Amino acid sequence: MDTPSRWKAFLEERTGLPGALSRAVDVAMPGGPRWRRVFGASLVALLLLEALTGAAMMTVYSPGTSAAWSSTWYLDAVLPWGRLVRGLHHFGTHGIVVLLGLHLVQVVLDRATRRPRELNHLLGLGLGGLALFAAMTGFPLAWDQRGYWVSRIETGIIGSVPLVGPLLKRFLLGGAHYGQLTLTRFYTLHVWAVPLALLLGVWAHVTMVRRHGLKGDAGRGDPQARWWPGQAARDGAAALLTLAVVTWMARRWGVTLDAPADPSSHFPAVPEWFFAPLSQLLRYFHGPWQVVGTMVIPGVLTTYVAVLPWIDRSESRWRRALVLTPLLLAGLGAAALGVEQRRGLATPAFVRSLREARATAGRARALARRGIPPEGPLEMVRNDPAVRPGELFAQHCGTCHAVRGVSQERKGPRLDGFGSREWATAFVVWPDHPELMGTTEIHDMPPQHRRLRDDGVRAVAEWLYSRGYEPGEAAPDAALVTAGEAIYRRRCTTCHQGAGDTSETEAADRDAPNLDAWGSRAYIRSQIVNPGAPENYGARNRMPRFHDRLSERELGMVVDYVRSLRGRPAPAVRDEPEAPTP
């Protein structure tokens, strides 16, 4: 005996494995191998790919509403191979859907669904449904905008099924609303329950195929032909090609990770292409008719395919053509619905919201590179330092203070350029300018231009600018600052609080704001938190206090934002009006 045979005999005696393997591949295939029968094996190859890539991702992914997006981002952007593995898992699903269709068409046309294979046909249909359910439960796991919103629509449809719908939906969601339990339930279904059912189902499917033998071409070729090795070689080559195509797609396109799921946002949710026909039907059937699109049409079609083994029994070409026409029409109809949906999406509004969504997604991914806060990715995006301060200002301050590009209101001074020399100059020259204190009910300060002259105004503005100056900005002119401070302490502190000449009034009567820290972060903060404080506008103040409307963090952001306005052009005021406002 040569060495391989000895090993074989050794294993056979102890495990029986070689014999079992030989019997396993010894499946009848009358007529010999055919290329068109490779789809089943390719499906098995893709299921294996899904299992392996899925298990690999499970070593990184974390199913929590704040960790799901973050861990998926980490997988995509940080870990080597992560993006490819996620892409393989994603496009593997697409491959499975395509192959399921081809496999179905092949077995129907080859009469491989007829007696005694009817029940295996039904099992196959069930497995197809399970595969779609696996795709459905996997899609929201990244907890990004698209996955979240598409999933909400899908479970909404499930919930609209008469009688059992609401209960089924609550079961899927783990309650009435999308949240943590929804995610863990989808996760459990996706990584455990559905794969287990698929594994058992595929095992039963293949066992029955082996029991019946592969449906070959009786009467043509060798009636004693087997699956091994002729068809096996074709199956292997096709599986390899399938995996190659899926790998190419994953490398070529990858999977986009959208912005973190935001239940308060509006998102242009579009399902994967294989759910597009169903999604498009929703546009035609409204209200009580919705079930026609969601239940009746898909139900009738599924029933038709299920009973095919019993209605497609003739050998006559014409009768078969008649019986199978609905299958062709259904395919064409689905394709037409898919195309129609694509066309419907090409509206300017949709394209715009898609562009916005892409920009948010890109921003979220960029922010994540610095690390995601423990509150989660949604808070990270909401507190984006490039966006959030402006939003907070618009929301809380913009209803009174005009700022170019944010608001046009005139119930408080325009803040473009606040803190700059130009803004200070404008204020000193003409306090009641229609864009400055002219917007308020406080008109106590007279114009100062004639009193201080050009040089005096310039010096005081320089001193004011120096109060809020921070390193990195244009340095104030030291000589001007000294001159400006001297003028201010002598001529302005009659009204303004702080150190200086108070000869004309009692110290207690001075009620104009203390400007010693004008334009600084502390000054801005004080104005926001308590504008009616004695050192600010006191009893004359009409601005609301924001001490309990903004969190400490938000307050810091608004202060940052107001500071950022220093660089903008201030209202241009060269001289006070001819007739000063009263």
Add this chain to the structure above:
Amino acid sequence: MVDRRKALKVVAGVTSAAAVGVAVFPAAALVAAAANTPPLPGRPPGGDEGWYAVARWDDLVVGTPLQAHIVGAEVDAWTVSPDRRIGTVWLLRRGEDTASLRALSAVCPHLGCVIEHNATGFVCPCHVSDFSPTGAALRGPSPRSMDSIESRVREGRVEVRWARFRLGTAERIREEG
């Protein structure tokens, strides 16, 4: 015909094995890569160039070790949490000069338990490794003395440069991340 059959067997075997390989390889590569956790791409090092203020020089008593916690941003995979305790050190002051400051990691070089202070010096409670009052290994399973941590005094603040070292080795090997 025999040759053709043999060729088909080879093709079947090779293509099936290749298909399994194509499915296995990326998944295995990811799992292997994830075991060696890469840092976040946009994250600068923590503290002030890695230095953390942990105590005030005046709070240290000569001859009495002080346990101090390093508080800083904790980086755990994708999450960065500000103001977490990321490490513990024992601070030793041996004289009036700030150069007499020494900092020892409280992580036992044996298996990573937190080292405590007692009357005779330091002891790790998990497997009873005894260390001298300056951290030298005396008895027990610890393969080396307590790890010293870079330290300095700036404007009255005791600062340390926190680091972790490989456990169980006689040699001190710094571990990143």
